[in-house]
Amino acid sequence: MNYKEKLKHPVFKVTRDIITEENLESYVIGGYVRDLLLDRPSKDIDIVVVGSGLDLAEKVAKKLRVKKVSRFKSFGTAHFVYKDLDIEFVGARKESYNRDSRKPIVEDGTLEEDQQRRDFTINALALSLHADNFGELIDPFDGLVDLEKGIIRTPLDPETTYSDDPLRMLRAIRFATQLDFKIENKSLNAIKENAERLSIISAERIVDELNKIILSNSPSRGFKLLNATNLLQQFFPEMVNLGGIETINGHSHKDNFYHTLEVLDNISEHTDNLWLRWAAIMHDIAKPPTKRYNKKTGWTFHGHEDLGAKMVPKIFRRMKLPMDAKMKYVQKLVRLHLRPIALVKGDVTDSAIRRLLNEAGDDIDDLMLLCNADITSKNDFKVKRYRNNFKRVEEKLRTVEEKDNVRNFQPPIDGKIIMDTFGIEPCSEIGTIKKSIKEAILEGQIKNDYDEAFEMMLKLGADLGLKR
Template identity: 75%
Template sequence: MQIENFAHKLKHPVFKVVSQIISEKGLEAYVIGGFVRDLLLERPSKDIDIVVVGNGMELAQAAGDKLRVKRVNLFKNFGTAQFNYKDLDVEFVGARKESYQRDSRKPIVEDGTLSDDQKRRDFTINALALDLRAESFGNLIDPFNGLADLEKGILRTPLDPNTTYSDDPLRMMRAIRFATQLDFQIEISSLKSILENSSRLEIISQERIVDELNKIILAEKPSRGFELLNSTKLLHQFFPEMIALHGTETRDGKSHKDNFYHTLEVLDNVAQHSDNLWLRWGAILHDIAKPPTKRFDSQVGWTFHGHEELGARMVPKIFTRLRLPLDAKMKYVQKLVRLHLRPISLVKSNVTDSAIRRLLFEAGDDIDDLMTLCNADITSKNEFKVKKYKKNFELVIEKLKAVEEKDHVRNFQPPISGDLIMKTFNLKPCGEIGIIKAKIKEAILEGEIPNDFEIAKELMFKIGEDIGLKINVE
């Protein structure tokens, strides 16, 4: 049998150095997993995993010394070591075999052989190993026909899929992540096993689930991952709000669209224009409140009044449960959800400068991302309708640019400060200050006065006089 050899692909100095050391010490070491997979797929990879039959930490230290790396990180509890060399993250681990208890994904680990180590891998394409011993340098060790699966674009588990997924249920999320990223098919028995074991996801932390979910969201076509998550019932385990979007309903001959698939179409549209994870989250959540706001009116059909405002209120709850960051990123997504109908409404009606100013004021520096989301939200099976909307949408974008250049209201701060109002009218902190500031802001946004300090100051005097304040003459 012909042994495949890929020595010509192992050009990085790390491999040469490791090969020299293990030859001198009579050890076995192999590069394994994702690096080999991506090497054969000719995809970029910055993580090298080296499995050692023996002590991985000792080999890492010796390799680090030869390569003169600044620091070798030793993790004695796990028997692993890691260092950074040039553009790569290199990790060493001793070959091991694992056994699991049903209520935990943390394995009982014992020293093992390369074969043991390959059996514990999640997929055949991630069990591929390249020999680093000098006499067989670059030889492919492929006990599960992972190379054939790689060439066919198939995801298959090395062992029985029920064992693989039940032992570590996170592998089910990884299967869908790899299928989405690589555009691979999940082998049918493996797909059935994910459906059967989907409830096992309950023993996995939200952080690990969402880490895989975010990688799916960042794929070139994330909708494929969500369709798989839905059909295997994995999405049901951690994202019920999105599952609730699924389905249509018809009354009196009037139907509404399936908002689950509409959301996926919007997500894919955004993905074509931006790799911003949080803008993609904005696409996922923009219609999240449609199920609780759904109503039927015999005159107009189905309505979802207020879904943008309720959706914005749902964002913090969803982020909290999924262990997503509760910082400026969450506020950004919340803003996109709250404002996502505003530009669309400008398309449908006569566009006034006042409406444009208010949108610019509320969106601030996120206006361009909001417009990307809203443009992506124009979906219909009627191509003429889509073209018409998109043409009108371009007019709104032009109007936004013109108003911003003229009035400078993006991230607008009223030109009159509370301190100036207090000094002008000899006031202590009180409600009248807020009244004056609000009236000046409204006047600027309505276009009654320009965004100019002196003109705003004159209006401040007038408003103060109208509400009975006296100017401090001192």
């Protein structure tokens, strides 16, 4: 089968001319070929040459007038960027592994040996770049059939493939999730058998694959596979612990693992924000340790939002997720995720709205998105009622914000004004006055206005025995 019509990019034509003139073998291989055949966009091109990838990269770059080529001699690879594409050249190689490392021992090899070392048959597809057979598909493992049937399968025995490089287990699930493919049973069983081998993989590598699963169209599919193969237990036991249903005296609680996945899928329909998706994953993470049973009320999870917020930095640190504003953002949404729902259940007071706006700040819209996604009842009437009530809360949020301007607000009276007015040095009374003014604004006792706040400051100062 020939696909030369699909190889129109200048890098392929330049490579063709050079290797044909020098009588070399070279192929475009891997993910770019897979995506080309699936009509998916791809900006990463891997070109393998039976010979020196470094030399070929330099020659192709020179023809394309690319000035900067990154060379990695120890890996036998070279890389450059041309227009909108990342292009990597590597010499064909064969690999062998030590059991305690995923880093292979590399030797020069043939194209077939290079294809054997690939993780999956759909990633072992190669297209020739030589003029004599330009665009011809080299497919020794029936990757094209797997591509058409939607199957993830390893070129060699999956036990060997996954044991050699356990990261491939996560990649199998990532590709199955992104492409909506099925992992063949033999491969799936091998992943279960080798799950504990994930211990030799760094947290950074694991979370990189996990984030790609989370950013897929239906991330729940990936998490179900991670859970079923015991991989999730290796790096995210807190999420595994959400699973299961307990029943006492006829009272059952929902399976919070599958509820979380439903919330994740719900929110993924509306946002590509990775950290908002992480907030969906983490929103009920503290339900297992806060679960209690009461004969009158049934199952409760009191305080799971506060404990969950405390768990966020610990989990982020262990999984090597960023410990910066992104973590704080997830932590905030976990802590506040019940607040809008509480407003839906009761009377929506301006005071409660002001407090929510002030605490959520610029993340209020994301918080409301999370809370909407959290409505997962099987009762359609209940869901409809909740969503209608949510619209009331959202309208009230807009009205109060336009009127009172309390999102991220600081009281109009600061410490310097208080000190200058009463002629005092820094002291606890300043904090007391500022806090009282802020509370008064949030309660609607005074407007978020300098003059009203100044008058209140004078009164509070007098009550505290301060003189102008």
